[in-house]
Amino acid sequence: MSHYPVHTMATAPEASQPSLHALQSAFGFIPNIAGAMATSPVLSSSLVGLFGNVHGGSFTxxxxxxxxxxxxxxxxxxxxxxxxxxxxxxxxxxxxxxxxxxxxxxxxxxxxxxxxxxxxxxxxxxxxxxxxxxxxxxxxxxxxxxxxxxxxxxxxxxxxxxxxxxxxxxxxxxxxxxxxxxx
Structure with missing residues (x-):
């Protein structure tokens, strides 16, 4: 069992909230992995930057x-x-x-x-x-x-x-x- 919380918009560190908002917009919800990742604003924002580039690239x-x-x-x-x-x-x-x-x-x-x-x-x-x-x-x-x-x-x-x-x-x-x- 993990000791990492699955954050929501209400519980996430303030610096992680823009990342959670972006992922919520993309998926229609905040995936549990993103909620767990929100513990680290650096990790969370790193994913969102890559996510946007990957899904905006040349692959279908x-x-x-x-x-x-x-x-x-x-x-x-x-x-x-x-x-x-x-x-x-x-x-x-x-x-x-x-x-x-x-x-x-x-x-x-x-x-x-x-x-x-x-x-x-x-x-x-x-x-x-x-x-x-x-x-x-x-x-x-x-x-x-x-x-x-x-x-x-x-x-x-x-x-x-x-x-x-x-x-x-x-x-x-x-x-x-x-x-x-x-x-």
Whole structure:
């Protein structure tokens, strides 16, 4: 059980309130991870800055969810896996592709597979991609700019994944059907 509170707008430190407001506007509610993160205004505002850039970048929302779900599974972040499973399905990923990612396998969709492979490899190799890793991604139709953008998505998800693993926020009822535990 975590000793980190899940802050609301009423209980969050004043310096975290703009971040919570931004996330509430984006999602329609304040996710428990954001409430836990609000304990640190620096962490909270860092996520919001990256979040805006990631969701305003060149990837589609389904592609972003492939990356975020892959990262959550690779980092074994239970809260984030449930959350991004829900969002991935809402964004139109097939249940088969979502199940594959949740099982640390590649999705059937070739573009999603390239994104998922790169995301997992980036984390597992701690950014030390070799020529083969990069070439496989580029051969799937992505660009060098896209490869660097995957790093930004990974940075954003690392914030939420690590925060989830440290603070262990409770899973919201809306995500409980997609609860996940590492194998």
């Amino acid at each position: 929302e389904p592609q972003i969810q492939v990356l975020l779900l892959t990262n959550a599974v690779t980092n074994e972040a239970e809260w984030a896996v449930a959350f991004h499973t829900t969002l991935a399905l809402q964004q139109g990923l097939t249940p088969a592709d979502v199940d594959a990612i949740r099982s640390a396998r590649l999705p059937n969709d070739p573009a999603f597979a390239a994104l998922s492979r790169l995301a997992r490899t980036l984390i597992e190799k701690r950014g030390r991609l070799d020529v083969t890793d990069s070439a496989a991604f580029l051969q799937a139709g992505f660009t060098e700019e896209d490869l660097l953008e995957v790093i930004a998505v990974t940075a954003a998800s690392t914030i939420t994944n690590y925060t989830a693993n440290v603070t262990k926020p409770p899973l919201e009822p809306a995500f409980r059907d997609h609860a996940w535990h590492p194998a």
